[in-house]
Amino acid sequence: MTEFYVFVSGPLAWIAWGFFIIGSIYRLVSMYALAKAKDGSSLAYMSLPYSLRSILNWLIPFNTMGWKSDPLMTVATFLFHIGFLLVAVFLGAHAVLWDTAFGISIPSLPGGFGDAVSFVVIAACAVFAYRRLALPHVKGVTRPKDWFSLILVALPFVTGVLAYHQVGPVLLMTTLHVLAGELLLALIPFTRLSHALFALLTRSYMGSEFGAVRHAKDW
Amino acid sequence: MSRIADRKVADPGLANGVASLTPEKIEKVVNQVLKGETGAKLKVYQETCMRCGLCSQGCHFYMSHDFDPSYSPVNKATETMYELMNKKGKVTPDQIYLMAQMAFTECNLCKRCAHYCPIGIDTGYIMSMVRRICYMLDVVPQYIRDTSHSHASTMNQMWVKDDEWIDSLQWQEDEARDEFPDLRIPLDKEGADVYYSVIAPEPKFRTQLIYQAAAIMHAAGVDYTMPSEPGWDNSDMCMFVGDYENMGRLKRAHFESAQKLRVKRIVMGECGHAFRSVYDMGNRWLGYKNSPVPIVHAIEFYWELIQQGKIKITHKYEKPVTIQDPCNVMRGRGLMDKLREVVHFLCEEVVEMIPNREHNYCCCAGGGVINCGPPFKNTRMEGNRIKAEQLKATGVHDVVIPCHNCHGGLEDIIGYYDLGMHGKFIGDIIYELMEKPEL
Known part of the structure; x- marks a missing residue:
């Protein structure tokens, strides 16, 4: 088991990072090439100031028509995304990994706080699941892909919390947690989670189109 | 959740088109359009749309049908374009019928849902590309197909013959000279400050609008002209049909x-x-980033004339009015402030609809939906109850509507829901109030 843990947290981690980094670069570069070849009439209007205007306005909770229309979703998605980034990057144990693997030392979250944020993220995932099960306008368009990506992001948090609180065999839980994290990392470029790569660009395009051409708000 | 199959509307254009389809032809055409005419934009939209459903409340169809998810923008994209992409065009002719009905008559391409999508997905664009595919398959509602045929054959929307166009202008000029003895409608005047362009329904059945525009130009002393030859009609139903080749011809002309x-x-x-x-579609098809000739919408033009003190009115319109914000000039050009300045200049009291400005609900006629004709009138009436409620809540009887499609759509809704209201163009009000020579 210990050997397996060493493999998972060693070579496999590098493979996951490889998938994530090379996969992301591949997706972004090939998508840009396709956009250049086929979407010239959209690319021509890209504008940095209007992109930023749009992104900033959508970063403010309840500032847009979309955020106002569904308060539960708005609260859940903001907490989820902020919590996800905080825990993934700044959790105490993760900060140690940054240091040992990459030699980067970063500030880390206090243990109790990181734990609480993890619970918040899991609760937000539960809200997403509830919406997919109970709200007709979400349920109707939900496909296995959507469940897969939701499970993919929830798993590292669930296993992480279990490992942290020492529920079940600690080594097994920790191994599962690392595995879940690696799976998530490796699959970001190739699943619905690729919105992490593309959402800023689609937002920017809409912002540019509305700002520079349409002279109207896109929020 | 209702299903599009349960609300299938009989239309000869759709039925005849589908009758000549084979699965092979569908597959070929779908992939030809997807590979040839779409690219990263559509691909990214399909991939990154998280199916969160936030766009739903942006759509007047969804709101008017008691939150029926079948009408949410994401569902419309899922049942049409995303299905075509996932199946790589392997769908049945009957599915194409339903997709065409959804794309042509249950989405006005108004882009109101853009204000609701956190990721910035343009469902209007997605539905336009579904229409493009349906057009390439020759599955288009009969009435709007006829309109685009008119464009293709006559370069105007209403089968107006070249001599009838000139006759209509001269007829209005002649009529107007009773009221304004020196008024002219100058044809083909080279180097004029302003080229006044209209849509073909004006000479065809809203001829008084040409009269009124001539009266306003005359009173304001504008150096203007109207063209005698094809190219005069700025309307473009080919754009909404998906006949982009003819859209390009029209705009070039x-x-x-x-x-x-x-x-x-x-x-x-x-x-x-x-x-x-x-500014959005025809120019881009031709490769122009912006239109090659500066183009000013009537709202902005009237605003300028008012700023320059060239429009003189005898009194303000006394009855309270409300304002319809048309999608293509609000969400499309941000003219909401100028529109309000114009209306407040002309009218004593304005009662705003809520929501308004770029967040206003669509009239449900635009995007070519009203042009799909009588078979789909009920689709528009039932699909825009929310607008009827919005209008009724203002408690006024006059609606200022600076758009032809919005006029048609709102007048229909006003009749259907018995609201006892009446639509007015800005030109109607200016003409009514302006100083006229004493005879």
Whole structure:
């Protein structure tokens, strides 16, 4: 088991990072090439100031028509995304990994706080699941892909919390947690989670189109 | 959740088109359009749309059908374009019928849902590309197909013959000279400041609008002209049908007709979709980032005339009015402040609809939906109850509507829901209030 843990947290981690980094670069570069070849009439209007205007306005909770229309979703998605980034990057144990693997030392979250944020993220995932099960306008368009990506992001948090609180065999839980994290990392470029790569660009395009051409708000 | 299959509407254009389809032809055409005409934009939209459903409340169809998810923008994209992409065009002719009905008659391409999508997905664009595929398959509702045929054959929307166009202008000029003895409608005047362009329904059945525009131009002393040759019609139903080849022909003819007369700019009447065709779709098809001739919408033109003190009114319109914000000039050009300044200049009291400005609900006629004709009138009436409620809540009887499509759509809704209201163009009000010579 210990050997397996060493493999998972060693070579496999590098493979996951490889998938994530090379996969992301591949997706972004090939998508840009396709956009250049086929979407010239959209690319021509890209504008940095209007992109930023749009992104900033959508970063403010309840500032847009979309955020106002569904308060539960708005609260859940903001907490989820902020919590996800905080825990993934700044959790105490993760900060140690940054240091040992990459030699980067970063500030880390206090243990109790990181734990609480993890619970918040899991609760937000539960809200997403509830919406997919109970709200007709979400349920109707939900496909296995959507469940897969939701499970993919929830798993590292669930296993992480279990490992942290020492529920079940600690080594097994920790191994599962690392595995879940690696799976998530490796699959970001190739699943619905690729919105992490593309959402800023689609937002920017809409912002540019509305700002520079349409002279109207896109929020 | 209702299903599109349960609300199938009989239409000869759709039925005849589907009758000649084979699965092989569908597959070939779908992939030809997807590979040839779409790219990263559509691919990214399909991939990153998280199916969160936030766009739903942006759609007047969804709101008017008691939150029926079948009408949410994401569902419409899922049942049409995303299905075509996932199946790589392997769908049945009957599915194409339903997709065409959804894309042509249950989405006005108004883009209101853009204000609701956190990721910035343009469902209007997605549905336009579904229409493009349906057009390439020759599955298009009969009435709008006829309109686009008219465009293709006559370069105007209403089968107006070349001599009838000139006759209509001269007829209005003649009529107007009873009231304004020196009034002219100058044809083909080279180097004029303003080239005034209208849509073909004006000479066909809203001829008084040409009369009124001539009266306003005359009173304001504008150096203007109207073209005698094809190119005069700025409307563009080919754009909504998905016949982009003819959309390009129309816009080229329009721009070139203005360039030939070496005018300073084009001023267009109170129309929304025609504006979309010159700044958004037609110009881009031709490779122009912006229109090659400056184009000013009537709202902005009237605003300028008012700023310059060239419009003199005898009194303000006394009855309270509300304002319809047309999607193509609000979400399309941000003219909401100018529109309000114009209306407040002309009217004593304005009661705003809520929501308004770029967040206003669509009229449900635009995007070519009203042009799909009588078979789909109920789709529009039932699909825009929310607008009827919005109008009723203002408690006023007059609606200022600076767009032809919005006019048609709102007048229908007002009748259907018995609201006892009446729509007015800005031109109607200016003409009514302006100082006229004493005879």
